[in-house]
Amino acid sequence: MRLxxxxxxxxxDPKVHLLxxxxxxxxxxxFQRSSVQEFMTFTSQLIAERSALGSRxxxxxxxxLCHVYVRNDGLAGVVIADNEYPQRVCFTLLDKNPRDADPMTRVQAELDETKIILHNTMESLLERGEKLDDLVSKSEVLGAQSKAFYKTARKQNSCCEIM
Incomplete structure (x- = not known):
């Protein structure tokens, strides 16, 4: 199935314009891609030109298989697909947003959104882990400095006696 x-x-009135x-x-x-694309453009314009207003x-x-839907206001949509692509999905696609047209497309879009959210969550967890590592190293340095301060203070205070 390919679209x-x-x-x-x-x-x-005079002709069909590709929007x-x-x-x-x-x-x-x-090397065939440009000629295939020209063929699809020409076929789309020809089919839309020969279709009546308000027809499918x-x-x-x-x-x-070329599926065309021309609205009464002259706006036309043409889908070119292979023989296996369902006709119902093509016409639904021409009527609606692609996300609403095919349940598989909607599920795939939701999966993509979930993947992005999960990726952002993992990045924030990694950043938080890096920040925690920084805090641990700073607390170790602070602990070592406080021990050195304590030893220096004891040495300084050892020469004095309290009466």
């Missing part, structure tokens, strides 16, 4: 492209387009797009072309050969459609193009 290759997510595009947001505006369907105006924003995200691509995952990491599975393709380095899925189109098979080569080994990809």
């Amino acid at each position: 290759y492209s997510l595009s947001v387009l505006y369907k105006g 924003k797009a995200a691509y995952d072309v990491s599975t393709f050969n380095f 459609a899925s189109v098979k193009e080569q080994e990809y």
